[in-house]
Amino acid sequence: MYMDQNKIPKATAKRLPLYYRFLNSLHLQGKTRVSSKELSESVKVDSATIRRDFSYFGALGKKGYGYNVEYLLNFFRKTLDQDEITKVALIGVGNLGTAFLHYNFIKNNNTKIEMAFDTDPGKVDHNIGGVPVYHIDDLEEYIGNVSAAILTVPALAAQPITDRLVDCGIAGILNFTPARIAVPDNIRVHHIDLAIELQSLVYFLKHY
Ligand code: ATP
Structure with a gap:
């Protein structure tokens, strides 16, 4: 075909x-x-x-x-390249990030969070959900051939981290922060703002 x-x-x-x-x-x-x-x-x-x-x-x-x-x-x-595992990095091991590390998209057998990054000394150098957490300062050292990143950092940290990810050759970003990040045309960003989604659902429930 x-x-x-x-x-x-x-x-x-x-x-x-x-x-x-x-x-x-x-x-x-x-x-x-x-x-x-x-x-x-x-x-x-x-x-x-x-x-x-x-x-x-x-x-x-x-x-x-x-x-x-x-x-x-x-x-x-x-x-969908199901036979090939796409390596993913997660940036920001807060409440949402930690949940993703435990979930790790096990049911979608073609994607795997291979590593995570944070600034918090209480999280760095730990394994969370079987995923190693490195300091964000060491992003360039560890990211290797990871092709996609999940952003679960505070909004203010989103753009500087995005710029570094782009320089590292990342191809796509799943952005869970409320920040509208700017990337070159060849980088794909999917934006998921859970708070907005919930708010709009509630609005629809009330008004339609
Ligand atoms: P969540 O928003 O997921 O509920 P939270 O409320 O626990 O998380 P946030 O302040 O949103 O915490 O931060 C999310 C995570 O991002 C935290 O673990 C924090 O240490 C981390 N973080 C903050 N700044 C940076 C940064 N510049 N680089 C990497 N990680 C960061």
Whole structure:
């Protein structure tokens, strides 16, 4: 199956992990095929969007049969680089950072927090959730071939640390701080502000 990854729209690319997770659970249950309707109800994406998404990578469902789970799963595994572990660093071992170190995305078997950094002498040189914590001053020494970073530092520390991460060759940052960080065009930043998300949920509950 040929696919030029550059041609997948970003919105489709963002849904790939969602599809992958669901197909994986079907596979574990021993299911061999899935209809776009069933997929749609489970991942909460309308079936027209699913059909369009799947058509970008040449997976065309057959009427009355649906999609072949194993075939799709193999495809997603390759596309999402599931066979290759992506090393991640976490910066800021506070409440949120500590929770991530314990969680460590075990269920997503292709990403692993390999190391963490902090300034607090009570945390530096400790292992938290099996992950070594180094002093932020030693970032350049330890970061090696880590390709993504999770930022859970106070907002004021976010930009200077980002600049250093960029200089170290990091490709992507998952930013949990409220700071809007500036990066060169070739670096990808995903911003997750949990406080804003919660606030907007509460607003919707009250007003809609
Ligand atoms: P959280 O915000 O996750 O609930 P917290 O309230 O425990 O954490 P924060 O003040 O937000 O603490 O700091 C998060 C973590 O970031 C702390 O462990 C702190 O020591 C660390 N930290 C602060 N400044 C830096 C920095 N410049 N570099 C690396 N780590 C830092």
